[in-house]
Amino acid sequence: MDFGADPYPEYAWLRAEEPVRQVLEGRGLYGLLVTRYEDVRKLLSDPRMSKDPRNAPLDWQEAGKGRPLEDRTGLGTHLLTTDPPEHTRLRRLVSTAFTARRVEGLRVQVQDITDGLLDAIVPRGRAELVTEFAFPLAITVICELLGVPKADQDVFRQWTKDFRRWTNTDSAQADRGDARPVGLRDLLEYLTRLVEKRRREPADGLVDALIAARDADDRLNEAELLSMLSLLLVGGFETTVNLIGNGTLALLRHPDQLARLRERPDLVDSALEEMLRYDGSFETSTWRFPLEPVEIAGTRVEKGHPVLLSLASANRDGAKFSAPDQFDVTRADNAHVAFGRGAHFCLGAPLARLEGRIAFDGLLRRLPGLALSVPPERLRWQRSLTIRGLEALPVTFDA
Numbered sequence: 001m002d003f004g005a006d007p008y009p010e011y012a013w014l015r016a017e018e019p020v021r022q023v024l025e026g027r028g029l030y031g032l033l034v035t036r037y038e039d040v041r042k043l044l045s046d047p048r049m050s051k052d053p054r055n056a057p058l059d060w061q062e063a064g065k066g067r068p069l070e071d072r073t074g075l076g077t078h079l080l081t082t083d084p085p086e087h088t089r090l091r092r093l094v095s096t097a098f099t100a101r102r103v104e105g106l107r108v109q110v111q112d113i114t115d116g117l118l119d120a121i122v123p124r125g126r127a128e129l130v131t132e133f134a135f136p137l138a139i140t141v142i143c144e145l146l147g148v149p150k151a152d153q154d155v156f157r158q159w160t161k162d163f164r165r166w167t168n169t170d171s172a173q174a175d176r177g178d179a180r181p182v183g184l185r186d187l188l189e190y191l192t193r194l195v196e197k198r199r200r201e202p203a204d205g206l207v208d209a210l211i212a213a214r215d216a217d218d219r220l221n222e223a224e225l226l227s228m229l230s231l232l233l234v235g236g237f238e239t240t241v242n243l244i245g246n247g248t249l250a251l252l253r254h255p256d257q258l259a260r261l262r263e264r265p266d267l268v269d270s271a272l273e274e275m276l277r278y279d280g281s282f283e284t285s286t287w288r289f290p291l292e293p294v295e296i297a298g299t300r301v302e303k304g305h306p307v308l309l310s311l312a313s314a315n316r317d318g319a320k321f322s323a324p325d326q327f328d329v330t331r332a333d334n335a336h337v338a339f340g341r342g343a344h345f346c347l348g349a350p351l352a353r354l355e356g357r358i359a360f361d362g363l364l365r366r367l368p369g370l371a372l373s374v375p376p377e378r379l380r381w382q383r384s385l386t387i388r389g390l391e392a393l394p395v396t397f398d399a
């Protein structure tokens with residue numbers, strides 16, 4: 001299946017005709033794609049659906065080797081590869097560190113970073129919003145969240161570019177066997193050294209809070225700590241980049257909605273939820289593996305057979321949402337599943353919402369006359385079944 005720029009008509013067909021369908025991810029991973037809202041919603045929090053890739057068939061595990069969300073060796077033992085009670089323990093520990101207060105404490109920094117990036121863009125009248133706005137915003141916020149010193153942030157950003165390329169490439173790179181780019185190795189070495197340093201000289205970032213995190217006598221060991229930090233990178237920045245990219249594109253393609261939001265900036269919260277529903281950044285969930293045979297939309301799925309839940313499709317299901325293909329910044333009762341659901345519900349949702357609110361507020365206020373500078377059909381999308389995002393978003397505006 002080639003979804004490309006607009007996968008939604010294909011999803012509508014699948015929901016009607018083949019709500020459980022075998023798919024192949026370019027890099028040799030295969031599984032069943034589930035597309036109806038009700039099935040997706042239930043399966044997201046079904047305890048029979050394991051997140052531990054050791055419950056997958058052996059050939060599948062072989063294909064997933066070395067990848068952070070599909071391989072439990074190395075730094076792969078984290079929230080998205082564990083089940084209760086292991087998951088419950090890890091999530092409790094990280095939640096004591098990644099608190100609502102910590103997110104709220106980032107508000108001023110997120111605003112400053114956004115303002116700084118826009119200051120550089122505003123006088124030019126044109127910009128490429130993925131690399132010049134969304135990416136540096138998201139990665140700098142992650143640096144601030146973790147507590148990466150300012151002096152290291154440039155090189156950190158450089159490494160994450162490699163990392164980004166690596167996690168987004170479905171086939172070409174992985175099939176050639178060059179699974180880990182140099183930047184990734186450097187990044188993991190850096191995180192290891194950062195943890196060592198902060199054990200000696202604690203500061204007040206999330207790294208320090210994770211080192212200190214305790215639940216009674218329990219704490220994270222070294223491998224768990226590093227796995228958690230790399231998961232926060234995998235899960236935390238690309239998704240935010242794409243929230244800003246996809247959300248801006250949705251506004252630009254619906255000028256009436258853009259105008260409405262400009263007139264009523266107080267709609268930014270509901271607009272953000274609508275962006276997540278209409279074209280969210282995780283097209284599918286991560287993989288799940290049934291611990292016993294399960295029935296999904298009338299199809300029997302064998303124990304261990306990999307399953308992917310299409311969040312993008314669920315969020316456009318007419319059985320759940322009225323006028324599902326309409327982008328409506330005032331939509332109420334928006335029970336989308338863009339952040340997942342249940343035990344694995346996105347840990348970073350409050351941070352993503354904070355960043356989204358500040359980013360869109362800034363873009364709308366400071367870039368009047370915002371418009372695409374290429375026809376929408378010329379925009380290039382990342383080649384990935386899981387991640388939905390633009391390679392680039394060139395725009396013009398009144399300088």
Ligand code: HEM
Pocket residue numbers: 044079080091231232235236237239240243280281282285286287311337338339340341343344345346347348349351352
């Ligand atoms: C718009 C932005 C984001 C979207 C759409 C998003 C989406 C998701 C989804 C769908 C899941 C569940 C995956 C599944 O069940 O298979 C998830 C989990 C997770 N997300 Fe996010 N995310 C976003 C931003 C962030 C940020 C900013 C962070 C951290 C800084 C983050 C950290 C995580 C973590 C750690 C998990 C695993 C939770 C668990 O398994 O207990 N996410 N996210």
